[in-house]
Structures are given as structure tokens and as C-alpha cells.
Amino acid sequence: MKKIYQVAGHRFSVVMPDSHLAWGEMTPYEPFLVENDNDLAFSIEMVDALPDTSGKHKITVSCEAPDAPRIVLYDWNGIWLMEIAPTSEAPMRVCLLVDKAFKKAQFRVLGSLRFSIGTVMMLMFAFSTAQKSTLLMHSSVTVKDGKGYLFLGKSGTGKSTHSRLWIGNIPGCELLNDDNPVLRVMDDGEVRVYGSPWSGKTPCYRNLDYPVGAIVNLKQAKANTIRQLSLVEAYAAMYVSFSGYRFIKEMADGLHATNERIVTSVPCFGLDCLPNAEAAWLCYNNVSK
Amino acid sequence: MRTKKGFNLRTLGNEFVLTAEGLEVSDVNKMVSMNASAAFLWKEVEGKDFDAETLTGLLLGEYDIDREVAEKDAARLVRTWKEANIVEDY
Numbered sequence: 011m012k013k014i015y016q017v018a019g020h021r022f023s024v025v026m027p028d029s030h031l032a033w034g035e036m037t038p039y040e041p042f043l044v045e046n047d048n049d050l051a052f053s054i055e056m057v058d059a060l061p062d063t064s065g066k067h068k069i070t071v072s073c074e075a076p077d078a079p080r081i082v083l084y085d086w087n088g089i090w091l092m093e094i095a096p097t098s099e100a101p102m103r104v105c106l107l108v109d110k111a112f113k114k115a116q117f118r119v120l121g122s123l124r125f126s127i128g129t130v131m132m133l134m135f136a137f138s139t140a141q142k143s144t145l146l147m148h149s150s151v152t153v154k155d156g157k158g159y160l161f162l163g164k165s166g167t168g169k170s171t172h173s174r175l176w177i178g179n180i181p182g183c184e185l186l187n188d189d190n191p192v193l194r195v196m197d198d199g200e201v202r203v204y205g206s207p208w209s210g211k212t213p214c215y216r217n218l219d220y221p222v223g224a225i226v227n228l229k230q231a232k233a234n235t236i237r238q239l240s241l242v243e244a245y246a247a248m249y250v251s252f253s254g255y256r257f258i259k260e261m262a263d264g265l266h267a268t269n270e271r272i273v274t275s276v277p278c279f280g281l282d283c284l285p286n287a288e289a290a291w292l293c294y295n296n297v298s299k
Numbered sequence: 300m301r302t303k304k305g306f307n308l309r310t311l312g313n314e315f316v317l318t319a320e321g322l323e324v325s326d327v328n329k330m331v332s333m334n335a336s337a338a339f340l341w342k343e344v345e346g347k348d349f350d351a352e353t354l355t356g357l358l359l360g361e362y363d364i365d366r367e368v369a370e371k372d373a374a375r376l377v378r379t380w381k382e383a384n385i386v387e388d389y
Contacts, residue, residue: 242330
């Protein structure tokens with residue numbers, strides 16, 4: 011069975027066996043179903059077996075944090091092989107074979123279906139759109155008065171908590187996405203934020219998009235203070251909030267160009283904060299001007 | 300000395316940042332911001348053998364300044380780059 015989805019304007023196809031349990035993991039993607047299969051950003055197929063990849067050559071191991079997924083990347087006969095585990099200690103749960111343009115992929119599930127499908131889709135989406143003015147972010151996004159406000163920060167900083175504080179205290183706020191929204195620079199230069207099928211622990215899979223009001227980098231502190239970030243500070247805060255294989259020059263160039271256009275046109279702030287209502291109000295009053 | 304491999308000089312509006320993007324520096328978790336003259340020098344010496352005297356010469360060729368000023372700036376920049384660990388002895 012083949013289904014087509016469209017996230018942030020990028021279409022992709024997913025092929026998996028009819029009535030496979032894996033389709034049960036695709037519920038978050040249902041708001042993103044489309045009919046049109048023209049001009050696909052990528053296509054992905056689940057397979058029972060991958061070719062024998064002996065002779066593969068290890069390129070790099072990426073692991074951004076102890077509790078973040080570990081990805082081992084190999085070159086095998088001119089295509090990429092990725093083996094992915096949910097943490098630095100866990101066994102490999104999924105293998106992915108993909109061409110170097112990240113257009114056509116096959117994956118084989120070794121362990122958890124949920125982890126495998128989520129990870130493979132996100133990787134393919136991020137890598138295949140890296141040169142298309144698109145960033146798959148690690149962020150929580152709240153919408154207020156028709157604009158999206160992105161909260162960035164290291165894992166455990168309180169991005170989701172800050173969204174909940176806006177929603178619980180400031181009238182008219184709603185959550186767009188709690189973990190992995192998509193930022194896109196449009197042809198006319200406008201920066202928009204899109205909901206996605208990936209939202210971390212919060213089930214919030216909304217096929218909606220808004221112009222970006224501001225980007226706020228959060229840090230935990232003993233008191234609430236806010237300031238506008240310099241260009242370089244904003245660039246650096248964004249840089250660690252999306253991923254990609256930056257050693258692949260075209261990908262790094264694409265990500266840089268998008269990041270530069272975003273930080274030179276969207277107001278970016280640094281919020282040192284406590285997890286309280288005062289932090290939400292201080293932030294809102296400054297970033298919504 | 301030489302510039303370390305794997306760093307990319309990126310333009311950011313009117314500013315410049317050096318980002319660690321190559322596999323050679325995949326363990327480097329920082330970026331270095333540069334002003335226009337530092338960025339100019341980095342581009343000129345990237346991948347080549349150079350020392351403070353090379354930088355002084357480049358500064359004198361590019362800017363209308365005294366040798367004494369150029370030497371001081373070049374020496375300061377070499378110190379900064381060494382501290383930032385973006386150059387290595389060759």
C-alpha cells in the first residue's frame with residue numbers, strides 16, 4: 011500500500027505492506043494525507059530484508075546527547091547506510107539505505123516500530139529538504155493572534171513547559187507543535203512555521219501554518235529576564251536546534267542559507283526564566299510587540 | 300601554522316562566523332565569530348602555511364595602516380586563533 015503525505019508543503023510517499031501493523035503508527039500522519047503524488051521530496055519503502063552490505067565503510071557516528079538517538083552512517087557502494095538506535099547504549103532498531111541525494115530510501119525494522127518509523131521519516135524529511143529553505147526544528151510552538159512563537163532550548167530546559175505557561179495564562183494561545191515543527195522561508199522572504207506529524211510526547215499533529223512572530227531561546231535561571239539576541243547569538247541558538255549532516259557540503263550550505271535568512275528577518279530573543287506565569291507574561295509582552 | 304581543516308567561514312548579514320562542519324571537527328561544539336578583517340585574513344590563509352608576518356603583510360596590502368599597527372593586530376589575531384583552537388602548528 012502506498013500513501014502520500016504533505017508536510018510544510020513537501021510531499022513524500024510511504025510504501026509498506028497492506029495491513030501491516032506499521033500503518034497503526036501512521037495515525038499522527040493522517041492530517042497530512044494528500045492525493046497528489048507529483049514532485050515528491052522523497053519516497054520511502056519498508057522492506058523485510060536489505061541487501062548484504064558487507065564492505066560498507068563507516069563515515070561517522072552522531073549522537074547529540076546520551077538520551078538522544080545514535081546514528082551510525084556508512085558509505086556502501088556509493089549510497090548511504092544508516093543504523094539507528096534510540097540511545098547511545100541501546101541496540102540498533104532500524105536500518106536505512108538511501109541514495110546520496112536523500113530522495114529514495116528503503117528501511118528495515120529490527121526493533122520498535124514506533125521508534126523506527128518516527129526516526130526514519132524525520133531523518134528523510136530533514137535531509138531531503140535541507141536545500142529547500144526548510145528546517146526541521148527541535149522546538150515547542152505556541153500560536154497567539156495568528157503568529158507562531160518558537161521556543162528553543164536544550165533538552166530539559168522547559169520548552170514544553172513554557173508553551174503550557176502561555177496557554178494556561180495568556181488568553182487566546184494554542185499549541186501548534188510541541189517538539190518538531192518545520193520552519194520554511196517562502197519565495198517572498200516570509201518565514202512560516204508549520205505543524206508536523208512529529209510532536210514528541212504531546213499528541214499534537216496539526217496541519218496548520220502561521221507566520222513566525224518571534225524565536226525565543228530559553229535558559230533556566232533564578233529570575234526572569236529577556237533580551238534581544240545579536241545576529242551571531244541567534245544564529246548559534248538556531249544552529250543547535252536543527253540537525254543535518256553538515257559534513258555534506260550541499261546540505262550544510264542549504265541549512266546555513268536558511269538559518270541566515272531566518273535570523274536576519276525574524277526577531278530572536280534570549281529568555282532566562284523560571285517555570286512560572288510571570289515568565290510567560292514577560293516573554294509575551296516583549297516578543298509580541 | 301595552518302588553519303585547521305573542517306571549519307567553514309559563513310557570512311551572516313555584515314558579520315562572519317566560523318562553523319565546525321567537517322568530519323575532522325565533529326567533536327567541536329562551538330563557533331567563532333569574526334569581524335570583517337579577521338574574516339578577510341582567514342579566507343586568504345585558509346589551507347596555507349602562514350605566520351604573524353604573513354598576516355601583517357596581508358593587512359598592509361588591504362588596509363591603509365602603519366606597519367606597527369598591522370603587526371600588533373596580526374599578533375593579537377594569532378593569539379586569539381590559537382586560544383580558539385582553530386589553527387595548528389604545521
